Amino acid sequence: MTIKAINRSLKNSAFNEMDHALGRPVNPLTSSYRNFFCVGFDSPRGKEMDASPYWDRVSSSDGSVTGFTVNEDGRQALSDHLIEIGDKHKVYDIHLNARKLGLDPDPDNRPIQVIAETKSKAKAAVWREISDVFEDITFKDLMQAITSVDVAIENGMEPEAPAPAPAP
Missing domain, CATH: 1.10.10 (Arc Repressor Mutant, subunit A)
Incomplete structure (x- = not known):
């Protein structure tokens, strides 16, 4: 999605x-x-x-x-x-455990991609979409099924990978 x-x-x-x-x-x-x-x-x-x-x-x-x-x-x-x-819109990748929601998991394990200004707004956008289709899934259920929310694109660019830790 x-x-x-x-x-x-x-x-x-x-x-x-x-x-x-x-x-x-x-x-x-x-x-x-x-x-x-x-x-x-x-x-x-x-x-x-x-x-x-x-x-x-x-x-x-x-x-x-x-x-x-x-x-x-x-x-x-x-x-x-x-x-x-300072436009704050970003693309977020939201991963969730579909089984916790009683749904079949995506075999390709693709994230749900959402454009929002914050992680909270990204989660809320997913909730609005899911709740329209799956009426029995509560907001709490969805929040418990989300395993990660990551920035996929910020300012039009994919975030840089973190720098490797310096050698000891």
């Missing part, structure tokens, strides 16, 4: 539009499930996007709308902005 939604709105409207076009990813520099923003054909906003170094015009329809994608410069600028404002 993967929970990929980020509930985020950026104060800077230009960056918010780029973030929206990309599907609000943790890391704007990686491929995302979308990259499209539609504006009125010949609209003032469309003209601004044409003049921006961060957008590329990709389509025009029957004269009513125009589509844009965020280009590599825009992705880099958004990434820099998220770091600058």
